Amino acid sequence: MREWENNFRRVEPYTPGEQPDFPDMIKLNTNECPYPPAPRTAEALRELALKSDRLRLYPDFRAGALAECLARRYGLAQEQLFVGVGSDDVLSVAFLTFFNTEKPVLFPDITYSFYDVWAELYRIPYERPALDGNFRIRREDYYRENGGIVLANPNAPTSIAEGLDFIEDILKHNRKSVVILDEAYVDFGAVSALPLLEKYENLLVVQTFSKSRAMAGMRIGYAMGHPSLIRAMNAVKYSINSYTMNYPSLVCGVCAVEDDAYFRECCAKIVRTRAWTGVQLAELGFSCLESSANFLFASHESVPAKQIFEALREKNIFVRYFDKPRIRNFLRITIGTDRQMQALIEALKQIVKQ
């Protein structure tokens, strides 16, 4: 080993879902939206092409226009908005900003698998209380002293959402540390904790443009919370990279937020397709956890998940499989278009009835 390599930071990085790129594939593995972004986005890109000279200048490092329009959309003050390069960036900055104590940060054993990666990277102590037998969060696990709490709601990859009472109960028991709610999937049927912001100054709600706003390719995420939380996050952000959001993101992000009718229509379509898919899957012998997200977490009564995963792959249909304790007999299936889900069901019929 070369001497300088002793000083490398050792990490076990997060493994993103694969990004295959075949012409006829059906991609249901990374919870992207099956519909294009708001039409105004394309227009904004055309306008940007006409004034590409703008690209030579640094973007607004405060991401002001985007923060402002998000604030308006959610009835908040601009000082309550933090914008970053996808919700991963936002969450990473939040971990680095808020979790500087020897007490463990708490999040479930089964949840978004980036949380422990950030904790390891930043040397944050953490514990992972186990979900119960029905993959639900046990609220009592979060009553004890801690350095912070991180909950995804709806949770991933389980797709299950908890209600506002449940969230508020956890907040009531945690007046001393920052509680982060990762609401990446909230727009597909869960209730946002945003109304609790007024009462709980230690609550941070994180959302993303990558799912319900159909813009995973633009990398936009945001956090909403008390101005003192947002100020602290911005101070850390400006200590890492002053200009994180590029100009096209700032421009297209505003377009996406402004077209609220299109946004609602996309979400509603996905919810309808999810219901249809759930029924079809049940008929084929699958059981799905109750989903409030744009994906289903499904296991089959007799055929192992890994076998189904591989058989689907052969047919150019990509879903997500986690080879991990307790969930290795489940598939996480993103809700695509009606046609894509019909094709999935046809393929599964062949696979599970063999």
Added chain:
Amino acid sequence: MREWENNFRRVEPYTPGEQPDFPDMIKLNTNECPYPPAPRTAEALRELALKSDRLRLYPDFRAGALAECLARRYGLAQEQLFVGVGSDDVLSVAFLTFFNTEKPVLFPDITYSFYDVWAELYRIPYERPALDGNFRIRREDYYRENGGIVLANPNAPTSIAEGLDFIEDILKHNRKSVVILDEAYVDFGAVSALPLLEKYENLLVVQTFSKSRAMAGMRIGYAMGHPSLIRAMNAVKYSINSYTMNYPSLVCGVCAVEDDAYFRECCAKIVRTRAWTGVQLAELGFSCLESSANFLFASHESVPAKQIFEALREKNIFVRYFDKPRIRNFLRITIGTDRQMQALIEALKQIVKQ
């Protein structure tokens, strides 16, 4: 103070140059390129508008196409390329990856003012050997044991470049720690340390699209080094945010690199304008350090820099002023178009001859 605020990470963030936006302003304060990006970029944005559906998908987290075309351009293997959201992102990841020891990291007292911000943020010990009386780096200061070395070449805000022999001498004296060369301004007349990569596996060369490639608004930076360095940086990057570069950046970045003729022409124009501006400034009683960058670091024989800075502002001409020891009588003036520099000289004539 609320109890959770005790756990906030305390930082003194970097202060970016202001980004004023007046219609008639002359903006010479953040070292942007005065010319638009490569014409193919605008075309790429038009094409993207036609297939905006692509934005719903995550981008390639390896940034493969961009890394590949940079590798080709610089005669390296793709495994020697790391791409990030501006060179600030790249440098921040490098600090976090390579500097994990109790020995101090070394960089000059006068240099890019983000280095000590990252060191503070990541709790990295550091020392700042003073530049000599002519604002040159004293190589002997970098002969002692250290946890890493970071040098900007050309240095900022001084604009002075050191030659390859100088850089290699420092590398010869440092076989145990990673040496980072920040070459943000190298394309304007300095010699890149890239040829030394073959001989020194602990050398990391960092460059950016924000200056010579006229794309500050797209946020693209990159590092070149031994595959073992790049692998370690990628592991850390994938532990922070899997998908950092958005799709438009990846597409437009490739366009910029491929049009090498345009790139060279822009750099040559800036170098010519720099020479002209230097002569004019000298006639007005300014002295400039010898610049190999797209800016001049200038002080006047009688009028204090701060006074000139403020008088220029009143005329809607923005340059950069650092109210810091040793350099508070200097102005950092970005090289703009010939017309912009003529306007600057006219304004300065009025200001210094009053």
